[in-house]
Amino acid sequence: MAFSTITDLDAGAAQRHSHALLQRILTTASISYATGPTGMGDGERVLVLGGTGYIGRALVPELARRGYRPAVLARSPEVESEAEYAGAEVIVGDATRAADVRSAVDVAPTAVVISLLSGRRPNDAEDCRLVDHEAVVNGIKAAVAHEVRQFIHVSDFGAYRPELIPQVYKLQVEGELIGQHHGHVPWTIVRPTAYFPYLSVAFGDVKNGGRYRIYDHGEWNVVNPIAREDLAEFIVNQVLADDAIGRVLPVGGPWTADNAVTLRGAGEMMFDINGRTPDWEVITMASWDKKIARLRRLGRVSRQLKPVVFYLEAAKYWSVVDHVAPAYGTRTLRGFMEKLKDRDFPTGSYRERMRKGTNVMPTDI
Ligand SMILES: NC(=O)c1ccc[n+]([C@@H]2O[C@H](COP(=O)([O-])OP(=O)(O)OC[C@H]3O[C@@H](n4cnc5c(N)ncnc54)[C@H](OP(=O)(O)O)[C@@H]3O)[C@@H](O)[C@H]2O)c1
Incomplete structure (x- = not known):
């Protein structure tokens, strides 16, 4: 039986679902947790x-x-x-x-x-x-x-x-x-x-004039990072x-427009902060699925390909599966990206930088 790791979904239905979910959380107060420190230790x-x-x-x-x-x-x-x-x-x-x-x-x-x-x-x-x-x-x-x-x-x-x-x-x-x-x-x-650096991994590319990759419309899922x-x-x-x-x-983090986003929304934030008009690199999910299936088949004979398959599957997973949880905190993804605005980022494609071992994840803030 042929199967995909992630249930095949209709792109249009997924986008409608994302819009409805975003609308729901942006117009609702998350009441599970009250933000603020509770409890002090006694030297334990x-x-x-x-x-x-x-x-x-x-x-x-x-x-x-x-x-x-x-x-x-x-x-x-x-x-x-x-x-x-x-x-x-x-x-x-x-x-x-x-x-x-x-x-x-x-x-x-x-x-x-x-x-x-x-x-x-x-x-x-x-x-x-x-x-x-x-x-x-x-x-x-x-x-x-x-x-x-x-x-x-x-x-x-x-x-x-x-x-x-x-x-x-x-x-x-x-x-x-x-x-x-x-x-x-x-x-x-x-x-x-998710944590902010993972949603900001392409910030340097956008700042350096590059395009931002999305699957189809880029609205397969919603996330409120923390x-x-x-x-x-x-x-x-x-x-x-x-x-x-x-x-x-x-x-997760705040249910606000500057924190709860689709991946396209995260990209729009990056372009906006960098004063650019969005410039998307669109990949169809169907072609990505085919690539995963082909490499998985080859991975059965070449063990070296298995880690590559993982990254392709992970890229799909994080682009498709909603990560929406009760909100805690005040800091936002946009606030995090604003802190990246004046930084210099290494040039070269993501793949080249991975090969050279250049850290692309802004994990120092
Ligand atoms: N990344 C996300 O968006 C995300 C989302 C939800 C939940 N989480 C989870 O949240 C938790 C904290 O994430 P994080 O981003 O702080 O993780 P992280 O930065 O990758 O830190 C991992 C920690 O594990 C230690 N470690 C890794 N390999 C080890 C080994 N072979 N032997 C001994 N120690 C080892 C590291 O030690 P060294 O410093 O010595 O390497 C480090 O202290 C993790 O459980 C993660 O899975 C992550």
């Missing part, structure tokens, strides 16, 4: 696994500001001298090694463990298994053995419709936590939508909060 130790990545760099200082004692398990000792970790205890170790995680939990009384672990190579199935599953399970087991009061798993909104390997592992970890597969530990699961500072505040609100225990919490 909170160990963050995966705390050296994009979200960790906002979460660790937020924990310190809110009266907790953050500890970070870091692969590199250099992390200790970085400003974000000034108020944190840095333990050098690797979360993929169970003994490192155990000793990071056991070295001092630990109230909470938070996992932000995520493989750096999402197209590498073995790396995903090691990090997105095994390393997080190391954290759960250590938390169970140490009787920590709460384990917070930062999962992914994609777990509602897991079609890419990292999402499948995120969901697997959720199931193991919920099923108390590794022993009893009070848990909270957070499912954030700022890392707002997500950090949201996560800290859940720390040792009774009503967060045993809950799965989907969360």
Whole structure:
């Protein structure tokens, strides 16, 4: 049977659905969460696994500001001298090694463990298994053995419709936590939508005079991304909060026109901020599907093609599947892009820059 990873949809129906969904959220107040910090710590130790990545760099200082004692398990000792970790205890170790995680939990009384672990190579199935599953399970087991009061798993909104390997592992970890597969530990699961840098990856190309790629009309889906500072505040609100225990919490950013967008809408923002008229590179979804199918067939004989297939499937997934979650925070995608306006970006095509290893993702803000 021939199948596509993502259910085939009619382009026109998808666009009508996106318009209706956008209209609904832009005219409704999201009432699931009240924005603002709730609860202060009293010096409780909170160990963050995966705390050296994009979200960790906002979460660790937020924990310190809110009266907790953050500890970070870091692969590199250099992390200790970085400003974000000034108020944190840095333990050098690797979360993929169970003994490192155990000793990071056991070295001092630990109230909470938070996992932000995520493989750096999402197209590498073995790396995903090691990090997105095994390393997080190391954290759960250590938390169970140490009787920590709460384990917070930062999962992914994609777990509602897991079609890419990292999402499948995120969901697997959720199931193991919920099923108390590794022993009893009070848990909270957070499912954030996309982060701003991922929706701004083409900003440099647009600024440099390039076109912005869309599939068909570019309105297959809607997303309300969330700022890392707002997500950090949201996560800290859940720390040792009774009503967060045993809950799965989907969360995204504000339901406003400068934050809730289709991918075409994100492109329009980029052109507008750069003072340009939109200039689209239109690819039909049908041709993209054919490309995926062809490379998948070839991937059966050439293992080297598998990671390439992942990127094509991921590009489709993020362009087709809605990521709309209850709103939290005040920061917007447009506000994020405004901060990119005066930057210089490397030239060359996306593919050339990937080959050279030039970072195209603005993850420093
Ligand atoms: N990206 C999105 O739009 C998105 C959306 C929703 C949810 N999420 C989820 O949100 C969470 C935080 O995301 P993020 O953007 O902060 O992730 P990130 O920047 O990729 O950070 C990943 C963390 O995992 C660690 N790590 C990666 N590979 C490792 C390995 N082999 N051994 C040990 N540690 C390893 C990294 O350590 P090093 O710094 O040493 O590499 C880093 O601390 C993740 O669970 C992610 O899946 C992401």
